[in-house]
Amino acid sequence: MREFTRNWRGRRLTVGALVLALSMVAGGVAVAAGGPAIQTITPRSANNITNLDVLRQQIRNYYGDPLGSGVFAPDSNYAKEASSEAATGAWWLTVVSKWHLHNGHGRPAIVLDVDDTTLATWNYEIFSNWAYNSTSNGTYVNGQLFPAVPGMVGMVKKAAAEGYAIIFITGRPAAQELPTLGNLTADGVGVDAGYPTPTTLNDGEDGLFTKPPVASYPAYLQAACAGDPNGSCTTVHYKTATRAHIESLGYDIVASFGDQFSDLTGGFADRTFKMPNPNYFLP
Numbered sequence: 001m002r003e004f005t006r007n008w009r010g011r012r013l014t015v016g017a018l019v020l021a022l023s024m025v026a027g028g029v030a031v032a033a034g035g036p037a038i039q040t041i042t043p044r045s046a047n048n049i050t051n052l053d054v055l056r057q058q059i060r061n062y063y064g065d066p067l068g069s070g071v072f073a074p075d076s077n078y079a080k081e082a083s084s085e086a087a088t089g090a091w092w093l094t095v096v097s098k099w100h101l102h103n104g105h106g107r108p109a110i111v112l113d114v115d116d117t118t119l120a121t122w123n124y125e126i127f128s129n130w131a132y133n134s135t136s137n138g139t140y141v142n143g144q145l146f147p148a149v150p151g152m153v154g155m156v157k158k159a160a161a162e163g164y165a166i167i168f169i170t171g172r173p174a175a176q177e178l179p180t181l182g183n184l185t186a187d188g189v190g191v192d193a194g195y196p197t198p199t200t201l202n203d204g205e206d207g208l209f210t211k212p213p214v215a216s217y218p219a220y221l222q223a224a225c226a227g228d229p230n231g232s233c234t235t236v237h238y239k240t241a242t243r244a245h246i247e248s249l250g251y252d253i254v255a256s257f258g259d260q261f262s263d264l265t266g267g268f269a270d271r272t273f274k275m276p277n278p279n280y281f282l283p
């Protein structure tokens, strides 16, 4: 059974560890220092827990990939749910853009997470049997192997056409910036998802924020994360402080899109949109 792994996504719980955590909250195996990362119930009986192999099959069915080929189906419930959330986001952005035009606020912006918000990692979940490993995952990242999340490219293109700054904030490390940009946009390597180029901000920064090493933190991350373990930002602190930094430049983040609640809490966004992801939990 897997435990926590430390990597660019912070402490990541796989499906297996999640189920373990459900059953062993006080058992010490899947418990991080300071307590379990996921606050949840303790089932009284195994009958209250979905069998892990059955759960994996349910997830494969949800992705329209019952045999686990690693390719999700365009008519799957996953694709429908992701497209529906993207469409709601597109509707919201159109409404707000018209309001913005008449009210002279800061330049409107949207913030997007990468993994399972704009790029779908289903192929890697199948490859790894939901067991994240930074080395094998790096093969997928550097090979630019992830297709777009359904509905999201159209939404982001529409937002760009309406005048929104397009900003990505990912927990991927700075060392993966170039392949991440290439996978998201179009560089002729691997998959080119077709998103607009991230907007260059008005202070000259590029609009794809990857997570720097602690020694290279800008002042706003140093300040926000001084109390975190080893001064290394938690996901919530990293993403929240980065959104605050963006708004300090005069942008109004009208919408923030993420697949993890840790992408979306912390404020500095007018509205959040939660993309579906039953595969892992990032505190």
Ligand SMILES: [Mg+2]
Pocket: 113, 114, 115, 116, 117, 258, 259, 260
């Ligand atoms: Mg994500």
